[in-house]
Amino acid sequence: MILHNFIKHHGNVQNWFAVGFVVIVLALSPSLASAQAPKRNIVLLVSDDHSPDLGVYGNPVIQTPNLDALANDGVIFNNAYATTASCSASRSVILSGLQNHRNGQYGHYHDFHRFLTWDHIKTLPVLLREGGYRTARAGKFHVGTEETYSFDETLPSPERCSVIMAEGISDFINEKDERPFFLYFATNDPHRGARRKDDGTIAGLDDVDTPDDFGNLSEGASNIDNISYDPADVIVPDFLPDTPMTRIELAAYYQAVSRMDKGFGKVIEILKKSGKYDDTLIIYMSDHGIAFPGAKTTTYDAGLNAPLIVRHPDKAKRGTQNDAMISWVDITPTILDFAGLAEPSYNMQIMLTPISQQMEETHGLHGRSFLSVLDQTQPEGWDEIYASHTFHEIQMYYPMRVVRGRKYKLIWNIAHDLPYPAAADLWESPTWQRIYRQGGETMFGPRTVDEYMHRPEFELFDIENDPLESNNLAYDPVYSEILEVHKTKIREFQRTTQDPWLLKWTYE
Numbered sequence: 350m351i352l353h354n355f356i357k358h359h360g361n362v363q364n365w366f367a368v369g370f371v372v373i374v375l376a377l378s379p380s381l382a383s384a385q386a387p388k389r390n391i392v393l394l395v396s397d398d399h400s401p402d403l404g405v406y407g408n409p410v411i412q413t414p415n416l417d418a419l420a421n422d423g424v425i426f427n428n429a430y431a432t433t434a435s436c437s438a439s440r441s442v443i444l445s446g447l448q449n450h451r452n453g454q455y456g457h458y459h460d461f462h463r464f465l466t467w468d469h470i471k472t473l474p475v476l477l478r479e480g481g482y483r484t485a486r487a488g489k490f491h492v493g494t495e496e497t498y499s500f501d502e503t504l505p506s507p508e509r510c511s512v513i514m515a516e517g518i519s520d521f522i523n524e525k526d527e528r529p530f531f532l533y534f535a536t537n538d539p540h541r542g543a544r545r546k547d548d549g550t551i552a553g554l555d556d557v558d559t560p561d562d563f564g565n566l567s568e569g570a571s572n573i574d575n576i577s578y579d580p581a582d583v584i585v586p587d588f589l590p591d592t593p594m595t596r597i598e599l600a601a602y603y604q605a606v607s608r609m610d611k612g613f614g615k616v617i618e619i620l621k622k623s624g625k626y627d628d629t630l631i632i633y634m635s636d637h638g639i640a641f642p643g644a645k646t647t648t649y650d651a652g653l654n655a656p657l658i659v660r661h662p663d664k665a666k667r668g669t670q671n672d673a674m675i676s677w678v679d680i681t682p683t684i685l686d687f688a689g690l691a692e693p694s695y696n697m698q699i700m701l702t703p704i705s706q707q708m709e710e711t712h713g714l715h716g717r718s719f720l721s722v723l724d725q726t727q728p729e730g731w732d733e734i735y736a737s738h739t740f741h742e743i744q745m746y747y748p749m750r751v752v753r754g755r756k757y758k759l760i761w762n763i764a765h766d767l768p769y770p771a772a773a774d775l776w777e778s779p780t781w782q783r784i785y786r787q788g789g790e791t792m793f794g795p796r797t798v799d800e801y802m803h804r805p806e807f808e809l810f811d812i813e814n815d816p817l818e819s820n821n822l823a824y825d826p827v828y829s830e831i832l833e834v835h836k837t838k839i840r841e842f843q844r845t846t847q848d849p850w851l852l853k854w855t856y857e
Contacts, residue, residue, distance in 0.1 A: 388481060388529040389662060391684055395443065395533070396487060396609050396615065397436065398645055400586075400634035401656040402602075406546030410582050412607050415614030416633060416658060421662030421668040423631070424723055427432040429675040432752070433738040434637035434645050434652030437491045439677060440535075441466050443636070444473045444498060445691070446681030446714035448737045450848045457738030457813040464740065465493045466528045471693040473681045474500045477531045480690040485521045487514055488535040502534070508537035510569035511612020513621065522623050529688075534616055539563055540568075541640045541774045557779045557786070560597045563605040571766040578605040587817055588794040594779045595641075602639065630687050632680070633658040642781045643794050643801070646772050647742045648749045649758050649818050652737055657725060660748040661687075668726050673731035674755075677717030686718035697847040715846055735842045739850070745770040748850050752838045753812065759823075759835035760808040763853050768802050795819035807832065 403413045405420040406427075431439045432448055441447075441454030445466065449455055453467035466472070474484045478501060487504035487513070505517035516530060542564035544552035552559035564570050574676055580596035582604060589595050613633065620626040637642040644651035655673060692713045722728035736751035747764040747770050775781060784791050789799035795817040807816040807823035810831050823827040843851040 362824045364392055364712050377675075387597055387717075388688055389527045390619070390625055391477070391482075391531045391687065392560075392616065392629055392631045393531070393533050393684070394441070394613055394631065394633040395489075396606075396635045397535070397537050397608070398637065399539055399606060399642040399656060399787060400639040400644065400651070400656065402606060402639070403656060405658075406582060406656060406799070409699050410584055411603050412576050413610040414654075415610045415617060417662055419617065419631065419633060420658045423658055423667065424664070424669045424671050426657040426671050426673060429634070429655055429677075430653045430655035430734045430736070431635075431637035431655055431677050432734075433651075435649060435738060435741040436489075436540075436636055437464060438738070438740070439636040442677045443634070443680050444492065444533075446473070446678055446685075448678060448715050448735075448848070449848050450737050450739060450850065451715065456745070457742055459490055462740075462743040463493075464743075466469070466497050468494070468497055469695075472498050474498055474531065474533065476621075476681075476685060476690060476693065477688060478684075480688055481528055481686065482531045483524075483528045484533075485518070485527060486530045486533040486535070487518055489537050490535070501542065507569045508535075509542075509567040510573060510695055511536040511609050512573055512615050513569055515612050515615035515728040516812075519619050519623075522625060522702050523620055531684075534605050534613075534719050536609050536612060537564065538609035538612075539602050539640075542567055542605075543731070543780070544777070544779075554670075554782070555775050557594075557782045559780055560594060560601060560613075561774070563598075563601040565604050565608070566785050568610060570605075573608065573611070573799060575604055578603045586639075588649070589641055589780065589855050590784055590793055591782070592783065594783055596811070598641075598780050625657065630662060631658075631660040632684075634677075634680070640774065642771065642775045642778070645775060646738075646745070646770075648738055648751045648757075650753075650812070650816065653751075661720070661723055663724055669724070670726060671723065671790060672727050673719060673722055673725070673751075674734050675719055675731070676716055676734040678714065679719055680716070682714050682716045683718045683720055686720050703840055712845070735840075737846075737848065741770075745772065746771065748846070748853075750839050750843060750850065752835050752842065756811065756813050757831060757835060758810045758812045758818070759832070759839065760807055761836070761839055762804045762808065763850055765804055765806040769804055804806060807836075809835065 351693040402408050402411050404417045416784045432442045433439050437453055437458045438449040441449050441452050445452045454464050454471050455462045478484050485501045485502040485504050486500045489506050489810045490508045492498050507513045542562045544561050546552050546559050555780045580600040583596055583599040585591040634657045638652045694711050694713050733754045750761045752759050784793045791798050807825035808821050
């Protein structure tokens, strides 16, 4: 703009030497030619197994004043989705911008499961550190390896008491350092905890009278002023059976959510006291949906749909809602965009037909930044998401690939000949066991136990008119063309993201 105005007012030939001089000055002066606005701070708040159960998402019972306040100072997304409802796999997507079948973190990292992200992947904390940020993490990590997801600092992390956890971030936030910071703050709430009997021992599978405590009795968590709920007051989602045990477990879940909210409120308080709040991008999200059968580990909306709240320091509009369909592969591109940093690129082999033929391509991240549509309510071009689930625990092989639009959703159950595997904590939950033991024809939410355990190869839903995903249209001839269109979408998604399970269309 400076050069344009100079030429406008000094456009005669005699003055072109002056233009050259200005060009040289612009080229040499960092304050005019190459200076950028100073990088600002980023805080990524991630909860564990939390569906959109917040006051601002329309739940009038649950008390979440701090996240509600954050939403009122930012924007809430009504259609945000994990790519997989499994903890480690989902977190790898959040921190890499790649589907888990492309980053290698197919399932859980911890214990004997030991799935690992490939070491050539450039993860978000590494990219930010290389871009001039100081980085720290607090709380649940659950991805591997430490080198692949390298942070400068690991802060004190009593994961079940986010209030105490938040107190451990103060020194990092207030450190006298000109560099901006990236804080990854991940609670273990409201993940399931343990089923403790009155004598303090852990209940076994045959004990269907002891509900899960959702961490409310864990060390530290039980020592703060928890908000408790009457089971009669909770709102039972339609995908669950409305039974006394379901209500008891939901009440415990609500308590863990409110405790988590207090911890996030403490983070916000520390940011404000430090004077950093108004200069920080804050994102709140969950790795995926609630830890109940029918949600977690499935690719039904109850498992994939999760809360997303974003507070951008520069946006004039506050307290708005956005209907864009956001995927967790969009988180890393959005944060890199805010930081002014380039995305990494990767080489991949594209599989062709026959499979002996291959073509090499270069690709970036699987998602895209949504910063440009934060101020909008119904942005164009944000109408479809994809999901990719393969494992949860090591024994839970059940790959699913999904395309979901505004109108239709297709799930491809690649291992449909197998019974659907259950995560240990969900299988043992009295909410499930009390229904399961009544027999296969017993209804568990919108489907029978047998229908839940034994699924067809394809599940096609008119999600607009059937949000519970209860009426499978895949084998109705009326929808044959729609089915083929969505099969093609999944195949193309697999091809462009180098999904090894693409071969399953023709291999067997």
